[in-house]
Amino acid sequence: AQSVTQPDIHITVSEGASLELRCNYSYGATPYLFWYVQSPGQGLQLLLKYFSGDTLVQGIKGFEAEFKRSQSSFNLRKPSVHWSDAAEYFCAVGALYGGATNKLIFGTGTLLAVQP
């Protein structure tokens, strides 16, 4: 069965420091992978996605993620964190349903806190 694991429930980093949020997935075929961000009281915003091709994908707000098939991972990175990046981050895999990829399976999220 498809699943997504985000091992870190809560991470605190200092403003200006680098960030890496971990995501591991379980999926039988080539996965469609996503990172979403949820600010307090807000909906989910798509940061970036991977379908195929270059394994390093660039997203909005200076985020990037690298797909590593051998490790079943899709970790999110940012070289320098800003205080406004404090939010909940969700990794998700697009799962096949009825022959098409139209169901997202989410990880449990990582809450990012940013210290001044």
Add this chain to the structure above:
Amino acid sequence: DTAVSQTPKYLVTQMGNDKSIKCEQNLGHDTMYWYKQDSKKFLKIMFSYNNKELIINETVPNRFSPKSPDKAHLNLHINSLELGDSAVYFCASSLWDRGLGDYGYTFGSGTRLTVV
């Protein structure tokens, strides 16, 4: 010009009541979804409609009934509300995809349902 809009944003109601949450998208998408986010922030799909046809129905109590009058609207009706129904409900939309090409969801900002 909100892309996916949900109403109401907040809903407080007593146990046993019946309530509805409305969702509308103006993106020209043909597939809409309801996701539930529980108190631990875990997101799980409930339903999905493609061109008004139900295509995903996860293990959800019969008290929950989605209705899609057209492909731009997907409403969620809940009968006999229980305390455990308290959660944030997210509507989302996308273009149906046969496994290739661009794919992603656009989420609404959520409806926080509190049952007392």
